[in-house]
Amino acid sequence: MTPESFAFIAGVVKSRSGLVLTSDKGYMLETRLGPLLKRDGLASLDALALKLRDPRSSALADAVTEALTTNESSFFRDGKPFDHLRQALPVLARARAPGSLLRIWSAACSTGQEAYSIAMLVQELNLEGRRVEIIGTDIADSVVARAREGYFTQFEVQRGMPARLLVKHFRQESGRWRVSPELRAMARFERGTLLGDLRGFGRFDVIFCRNVLIYFDAPTKTRVLNALAAQLLPDGVLYLGGAETVLGLTDRLAPLAGERGAYGRPREAALAG
Amino acid sequence: MTGESPATCLVVDDSRTVRKAARRILEKLGFTVAEAGDGAEALTACRSSMPQVVLLDWNMPVMDGLEFLRAARAEFGPDHPIVVLCTTEAAMEKIVEALGAGAQEYVMKPFDEGILRDKFVQVGLLRDEAA
């Protein structure tokens, strides 16, 4: 692949997803885009880059972006945020009026493991009559559709999930495992990009946005963090991935004392509302 | 590993190939591994030296995995050894049966390193690695 082809494909992917492909990612392009080349009868990544230059190739550009941004996912991935949420959610619930709705956002939800993990956790908490709505968004259509259906392979349900929760919350359907109707009713999935206007998603008590920022350059990280902060309620919690931080990127979010990966709006901002 | 000295895992399976595959992964994860070919051998092994955890096949000659599990729970109590089933039996009612008989975790074959690591995290023998 020529450097020009790489730069063009990287440009297409960045404008659609914010994902920054550094020049050492040539191998990743070959492995992730191989099936797409075969599907469209393209001989090489150079041929793909040429075809992407055609303005009528927006469906192909979507497919390329999807293939490069889909992550391997597991249930309860990196247990710490879930341990924290188990403590934080009852506190947030008590701060809300009885009967109110707590909103939790799984931004970059992929195939839904994170959203359904949150739903399983919520089912084990006593929120004293407060209800919970979970919203999962992802830029890739195909994964959003999968998340909504709630089917997982035998391999997927064994990643990160205790057997006790598998038998409690899943049903077996011809070799696959499907999330129970009760959990599916708690979660809603839609296509959405973190680079667009986030105000339409509404305000949230809790936002999970893990292992997404690592793919963005610093100005994009700042823009996304500020937009997330604006959607977070003053006492809400934002969870980032283990390798991600707000430090040096924004002052509208600050690490919660003694917690790794959990962030909130600084107190001044909270008082100002 | 969470402890200072390596935990011992007894791998019980009538297939030598499966035992070897499990041993390779478990040793990489830091466990000391012993092997048994059926439930009766496994019981004998537990009596002479109690492992922290047993990775347990279901279908085996002489004494199958569930018979071993029930015998071990009757003889050694509910907590020791920790038992992780590892079997081709993948029906919901089999998992429920094994958990009801006192297994701590359940792996449906085929397994790989990711699955075994996750299951040993869940039973508290490995630390969760940050993503």
Ligand SMILES: [Mg+2]
């Ligand atoms: Mg067998």
